[in-house]
Each structure stands twice: as structure tokens, then as C-alpha cells.
Amino acid sequence: MTPPTPPTAPRTRLTPDQRRSQLLDLGVRLLATRSLDELSIDLLAEEAGISRGLLYHYFGNKHAFHEAVVRRAADDLIAQTTPPTEGEPMVRLLTSITAYVDYVIANHEGYVSLVKAAAGGNESLRAIYEEARDALNSRAFREDANGQILQDTPTTRLVVRGWSAMTEELVLSWIDDPSGVTREQLIEIVTASLPAIVGVIPGE
Amino acid sequence: MTPPTPPTAPRTRLTPDQRRSQLLDLGVRLLATRSLDELSIDLLAEEAGISRGLLYHYFGNKHAFHEAVVRRAADDLIAQTTPPTEGEPMVRLLTSITAYVDYVIANHEGYVSLVKAAAGGNESLRAIYEEARDALNSRAFREDANGQILQDTPTTRLVVRGWSAMTEELVLSWIDDPSGVTREQLIEIVTASLPAIVGVIPGE
DNA sequence: CCACTCTATTGACACTTTTTCAATAACGCC
DNA sequence: GGCGTTATTGAAAAAGTGTCAATAGAGTGG
Numbered sequence: 437m438t439p440p441t442p443p444t445a446p447r448t449r450l451t452p453d454q455r456r457s458q459l460l461d462l463g464v465r466l467l468a469t470r471s472l473d474e475l476s477i478d479l480l481a482e483e484a485g486i487s488r489g490l491l492y493h494y495f496g497n498k499h500a501f502h503e504a505v506v507r508r509a510a511d512d513l514i515a516q517t518t519p520p521t522e523g524e525p526m527v528r529l530l531t532s533i534t535a536y537v538d539y540v541i542a543n544h545e546g547y548v549s550l551v552k553a554a555a556g557g558n559e560s561l562r563a564i565y566e567e568a569r570d571a572l573n574s575r576a577f578r579e580d581a582n583g584q585i586l587q588d589t590p591t592t593r594l595v596v597r598g599w600s601a602m603t604e605e606l607v608l609s610w611i612d613d614p615s616g617v618t619r620e621q622l623i624e625i626v627t628a629s630l631p632a633i634v635g636v637i638p639g640e
Numbered sequence: 641m642t643p644p645t646p647p648t649a650p651r652t653r654l655t656p657d658q659r660r661s662q663l664l665d666l667g668v669r670l671l672a673t674r675s676l677d678e679l680s681i682d683l684l685a686e687e688a689g690i691s692r693g694l695l696y697h698y699f700g701n702k703h704a705f706h707e708a709v710v711r712r713a714a715d716d717l718i719a720q721t722t723p724p725t726e727g728e729p730m731v732r733l734l735t736s737i738t739a740y741v742d743y744v745i746a747n748h749e750g751y752v753s754l755v756k757a758a759a760g761g762n763e764s765l766r767a768i769y770e771e772a773r774d775a776l777n778s779r780a781f782r783e784d785a786n787g788q789i790l791q792d793t794p795t796t797r798l799v800v801r802g803w804s805a806m807t808e809e810l811v812l813s814w815i816d817d818p819s820g821v822t823r824e825q826l827i828e829i830v831t832a833s834l835p836a837i838v839g840v841i842p843g844e
Numbered sequence: 845c846c847a848c849t850c851t852a853t854t855g856a857c858a859c860t861t862t863t864t865c866a867a868t869a870a871c872g873c874c
Numbered sequence: 875g876g877c878g879t880t881a882t883t884g885a886a887a888a889a890g891t892g893t894c895a896a897t898a899g900a901g902t903g904g
Contacts (some may be wrong), residue, residue, distance in 0.1 A: 444904095447869070447870070448882095449869085449871060449880090449881055449882070471762065472760075473677050476861070476862085477863090483899075484703065486882050486883090487882065487884070488837050488861095488862080489865085489882070489883055489884075490881080490882055492862085492863060493882075497862090498862065528852090551759070552759060553760070555736065555755070555756065556676055556756055556757070556759050556761060558675040558678060561675075590821070591821055591825075594810065594813055595810070598813070599808040601805045601809030602802040602803060602805050603802070603804035604805070605806075606799070606802040606805075608797065609798055609801050610798060615794035615798065617794075617795055624842055625799065625837075628840040629802075629836075632840050633806075633829075633833045633835075635836065636828075636832040636836050637829060638828050638829070650899095651852085651854070651897090651899070652853095653851090653900065654852080656852080659852080659853095678889090681890075681892090690854090691854050691894090692852060692854095692891085694854075696892065700892095701891080701892070702891070773882090818881065822863055
């Protein structure tokens with residue numbers, strides 16, 4: 437029941453960089469509509485119009501390919517939510533959170549796949565995700581001419597990790613079912629809860 | 641390069657309940673150190689010292705086996721953290737959180753398995769996890785003779801979901817690296833942050 | 845203590861997906 | 875227009891999943 441392959445598809449030859457990019461982009465795109473382990477080499481090769489062998493040539497094995505796709509998605513997230521480097525700290529934080537929320541809204545499917553892939557995956561996948569999240573988190577600590585929002589202590593770091601897990605859960609749950617909460621309220625809740633939680637750290 | 645299998649391993653015959661238990665326990669243990677799709681039937685059968693066929697006999701297919709493993713971990717969590725039904729609401733919450741934290745400390749492996757599988761898995765796996773988490777969360781809402789802690793509105797539910805994701809992240813991160821925070825402080829942070837976050841919900 | 849029966853357990857086989865690799869054929873260069 | 879480099883392919887091996895008739899523990903009755 438092989439679909440009648442056009443006699444012999446004319447093979448197109450790209451530069452390694454072009455090909456790699458094409459495959460990663462396609463991977464990210466496909467990931468939005470299925471889970472990581474449903475993203476088979478077979479499927480990808482067919483969608484890309486290439487042989488399976490080529491994928492192995494570029495990425496070595498399925499797992500490495502998945503890793504590259506997740507890294508691509510994570511980089512995309514970071515790139516599209518870069519915060520301003522100037523302004524009042526709280527304003528910068530608000531801007532950063534707004535960018536994050538809007539990114540998740542716009543790339544809902546893809547973001548869910550990223551999170552799922554990372555959470556359910558092995559060490560290396562989780563590491564990529566951790567790295568991305570640290571990049572987001574550290575924005576709350578970043579120091580600049582206007583001073584920084586939070587002290588950088590181990591406990592604060594821990595609490596910020598927690599806050600960021602909460603943020604992720606809130607945004608994703610909200611998208612599933614806003615139940616009366618507006619985007620603005622959501623952003624307000626997320627933003628205001630950071631100082632609220634940090635304020636709860638026991639003095640030493 | 642097959643390791644020299646002892647001529648023919650003497651087959652041991654257990655009761656179905658014993659065997660099922662053995663396999664589920666092993667499954668939970670193995671899942672703690674690898675991802676769901678690295679938990680192959682092959683690996684499990686080898687670790688258990690049985691044939692692959694036996695796994696299929698008991699669980700039907702790989703997916704059903706995964707589901708059974710996750711359900712096992714979830715049931716264990718619920719059973720071991722039943723909260724008190726009496727007392728001041730805040731005291732009950734504290735007791736409940738303490739039980740949760742101690743459970744995660746004591747059953748780190750099993751809990752990690754549960755979280756990983758749920759986050760990375762499909763609908764049915766996530767449902768099992770959600771069910772367990774709802775059972776924990778609803779304790780914060782449970783009404784009794786002493787009144788309840790929180791109003792039960794959609795927004796509050798949303799925020800509690802977030803809080804609970806934060807709690808999970810905090811406890812797991814803390815176990816990985818306590819960096820100076822004591823168990824008591826951790827519990828205090830987690831407990832105090834629930835009212836702190838709820839207090840941040842915008843009035844309407 | 846020895847069949848005998850019941851059923852837990854196995855092993856070999858069919859099928860799907862991943863991985864390997866020698867052979868092939870685009871494209872740039874002379 | 876021929877030539878060399880190397881991107882790309884296709885076929886076949888390997889690994890994983892699922893099926894099922896055949897095998898052999900372990901308790902039971904004689």
C-alpha cells in the first residue's frame with residue numbers, strides 16, 4: 437500500500453547548513469501537532485521528501501535528532517522573549533513576563549510539546565530545557581544600571597525556580613480554560629506573585 | 641556478545657499477584673532513572689529475569705504496562721499522605737504538606753517516575769497524575785466543621801494549580817540540592833506561599 | 845511418593861521501526 | 875563538457891514490539 441511515488445523524485449542537493457536547517461524547522465513544526473515519540477524518522481523523512489538515511493547522516497540517530505529539535509525550539513523561545521536591557525527593574529520584569537505569556541499563547545502547541553519532551557525525556561533533553569528556563573529566570577536577577585530586583589542567594593534561586601514552574605503551569609492551564617480570567621489579570625497574578633513568594637522566605 | 645546465560649535459567653513460578661507486584665515495583669524503580677520510552681519491554685524483562693512474553697501476558701502491551709506502573713506510583717502517593725480530617729484549617733494544610741514533603745523525600749524514585757511519566761506521557765497517563773494531584777489539592781479546599789481555607793472559585797482553583805506545580809518543583813529541586821535550606825524552612829516556604837499567592841489575585 | 849492437572853511461563857516467529865553503509869548522482873570547478 | 879567532491883539514496887541488518895502454541899513448576903488426590 438505504498439502511495440504511488442512519483443516515478444523517481446528528482447533528488448535535490450543542498451548545502452549541509454541549509455539541509456540541517458530545513459530538517460530542524462520541519463521537526464519543530466511537526467512537533468507542534470504530535471508528541472516527541474510520535475515524531476518518527478519515517479514521518480520526518482517523508483514530510484521532508486528525503487530518504488531516512490539522510491537524517492542519520494546529519495544527526496546520527498533518532499535521539500540526537502530529537503535533542504536538536506528541542507534545542508531549536510528552546511532557542512526560539514529565548515530569542516523571541518528577550519527582555520529590554522533598560523528601564524525600571526519591575527517594568528523590565530513585567531515586559532519579560534508579558535513576552536513569555538504572549539509567546540506561549542502564540543505557540544501553544546509547540547510550547548506544550550517542548551515542555552512535554554523535556555519533562556518526560558532523559559537527562560540530556562531535560563538539561564536543554566533547564567538551560568532555557570535558567571535563561572528566563574536569570575532575567576529576574578539581572579543587574580544593570582537600575583539595580584536588580586532580587587538578591588541572588590541559593591534560597592532565592594530555589595524559590596524563583598518554583599515560581600517559574602508555577603508560571604508555566606498557570607499560563608498553560610489558563611490557555612486550556614481561562615474561566616473568566618483575562619490575559620491582563622493572568623499577567624498581573626504571575627508578576628505580583630514573584631515578590632509575594634520571595635517575601636515568604638524565612639529570615640535567617 | 642551475549643553474556644553466558646546460565647545453561648537454562650531455572651524458571652520460577654509465582655502467583656499472578658506476586659508476579660504483577662514484582663514487575664510493577666521494578667517498573668517504578670527503573671523509570672526513576674530513565675525516560676518512559678527508554679523503559680522497554682526488553683529491558684524490563686531482562687532486569688526481572690523473565691521472558692518478554694510474560695510481560696505481555698500480564699499487561700497486554702507496552703502502553704498498558706506503563707499505565708499500570710504510573711497508577712501504582714500514584715496510588716502509593718495518595719495512600720501514604722492521607723491528611724487529617726479534623727483540626728484548624730491551617731494546621732491541616734501544614735500537616736498535609738508535611739506528609740507530602742516527607743513522602744517525596746522517602747520515595748524520591750517513585751515520585752520522580754510519576755512526575756516524569758505524567759509530564760511526558762499521553763492523555764491517559766496525565767489523567768492518572770492529575771487525579772492524584774487533585775486529590776492532594778482538594779485538601780486545601782475541603783470543607784469540614786472547622787470551615788475551609790480557601791474560597792472555591794475558578795480563579796482560586798487556577799492559582800492553586802500553579803501553587804501545586806511550584807510545590808512540586810521546590811521539593812524536587814530541594815532534594816537535588818538543599819543548598820542550606822532545612823526541611824522545616826522548605827515546608828514553611830511552601831505553606832506560607834499558598835496564602836501569599838492567593839492574596840495576589842486581583843479583586844473584581 | 846508418584847502421577848496428574850492446572851496454568852504460569854517460555855521461545856520461536858511475524859511485523860514494525862531504527863540504523864548502517866556501499867553505491868549513486870548532483871553541483872561546482874577547471 | 876568532463877571530473878572530483880560529497881550530498882543523497884536504497885537495500886539490508888539490527889533492535890523493538892506483539893502473538894501464540896508448546897513447556898514445565900507446584901500443589902493435589904490417590
